[in-house]
Amino acid sequence: MSRTARLAALPLGAAGRATLGIGKKLSGRPAEEVDAELQQRTAEQLFAVLGQLKGGAMKLGQQLSIFEAAVPEEVAGPYREALVKLQEAAPPMPVRTVHAVLAQQLGGRWRERFRAFDDVPAAAASIGQVHRATWRDGRDVAVKIQYPGAGTALMADLNQLARFARLFATMFPGMEVKPLIAELKARAEEELDYGLEADAQRGFAAAFAGDDQIVVPRVVASAPKVIVSEWLEGTPLSAIITDGSREQRDRAGLLMAELHFSGPQRAGLLHADPHPGNFRLMPDGRLGVIDFGATARLPDGLPEPIGRLVRWALEGRAEDVLADLRVEGFVRQTVEVDAQGVLDFLLPFLAPLAAPDFQFTRAWMQEQAARIGDPRSDASRLGRMLNLPPAYLLIHRVTIGSIGVLCQLDARAAYRGVCEEWLPGFAG
Structure with a gap:
């Protein structure tokens, strides 16, 4: 079955299961039991398809996995295991294709650059896969290789997925999937350019060289479709989310916040893909x-x-907050809103910074999502009156994504202190 046909089958399968579910309810089976079964079957089909595809489907699955913590448990449960698998796994490309790309990018004598090269990929993602190898100087390295035709496949998948955004919306209530897909499309060209990625990695590596909290592997060699960098041996955050100790969860959460807020100050760069596989x-x-x-x-x-x-x-300066929101374009000049109402809308989101430390939980994120997701609520009505200026769009998305991972980690740490050190304007 073709890529397009597999994607097109998703809404048909969901509709068929819904019809079957109605029949089972009419036959007397408990509604809760039927709904749970439908969620499980839909999850199995959805992620079986996404797991077979590379490009946009894989990338969307990874992005959705970040926001899983915002979804109520009765909806999220069936999807969680499949989502985590998507963060670390995808079907590998054939060995002969791997060798062909390496020869094209590193030269016909590419093997001479390595003491050893493992043909079995160590990890796979949306547009490429990673192999472990030993560089000619003895260093263990990660060799990131882009799939041939990744650009065409990525855009084709994203265009198809945009057509089925409503299906994802039924499984992730309150999540606006269409804008997420639109942003993935807008950034696709940049992500396909491994030269840009290598330059960004070099910038981060230089800024955090010798740091006692963040480690960024140095780039050993790069080409338009291949990046060779130092190998990092550690526990993936996806494993810590599943089985990590309290100490590991709290430590990982604190350091993710440290990277998020200090990167722009130290490197002039914001790491914009906070899913746990990274x-x-x-x-x-x-x-x-x-x-x-x-x-x-x-x-x-x-x-x-x-x-x-x-x-x-946090100081309760409602009028000043509203005035500055207007200056920055978050509230249009023609929109009439109550200053205290705006402050009441914002303060629950700022709870992680209101105290010396805070514990992110799925329940907290679900509460925030429900508060603004119910179209009948005052918070939802006010939220629709606010505006997100283009200059803040990516920062907002990355921040929300990072918070989603912190909630999956159930991490408690002194996040206020991180902002006091690194967030301009926060400490006065």
């Missing part, structure tokens, strides 16, 4: 970062108004 907790306690395909260039660091607005909100 991070490792190292044996020495540092956070290893292994993918830089999605980065935002912020040469002046995070915008100062973000920190200032958060500080004023």
Whole structure:
């Protein structure tokens, strides 16, 4: 079956299962039991399809996995295991194709650059896969190889997935999937350019060289479709989410926040793909970062108004918050809103910074999602009156994605202290 046909079958399968479910309910089976069975079957079909595809389907699955924590448990349960699998696994390309790409990108004598090369991929993702190897100087390295035709497949998948955004919306209530797909399409060209990715990785590696909290592997060699960088041995965050200790969860959460807020100040770059497959907790306690395909260039660091607005909100300065939101374009000049109402809308989101430490939980994120997702609520009505300026769109999406991972980790840490150190405007 073709890629398009497999995707097209998704809504048909969902409709068929829904009809079957109605029949089972009419026959007397408990509604809760039938609904749970339908969720399980839909999850199995959805991620069987996404798991067979590369390109956009894989990337969308990874992005959705970040936001899983916002979904109520009765909906999220059947999807969680499949989502986590998507973060670390995809079908490998044939060995002969791997060798052909390496010869094209590194030269016909590419084997002479390596002491050893493992033909079995160590990991696979949306547009490429990673092989473990030993460089000619004895260093263990990761060789990231882009799938041939990845660009065409990526755009074709994203165009198809945009047609089925409503199906994803039924499984992830309150999540706007169409804007997420639109952003993935807009950034696709950048992510396909391994030269840009290698440059970003070099920037991060230089900024965090010798750091006692964050480790970024150095780039050993690069080409338009191949990146060779130092190998990092550590525990994937997906494994910590599933089986990690309390200490590991808290440590990983704190260091993810450290990377998020310090990267723009130290490197002029924001790591923009916070799904768990991109991070490792190292044996020495540092956070290893292994993918830089999605980065935002912020040469002046995070915008100062973000920190200032958060500080004023926590101080209860409603009128000042509203005035600055208008200046920055979050509230259009023609929109009439109540300053205290805006502050009441914002404060629950800022709870992680209102106290010296905070524990992110799925329940907290689900509460926030429900608060703004119910179209009948005051928070939802007010949220629809607010605007997200283009300059803040990516920062917002990455921040929300990072929070989703922190909630999956169930991580408790001193996040306020991280912002006091690294977020411009927050400490006054």
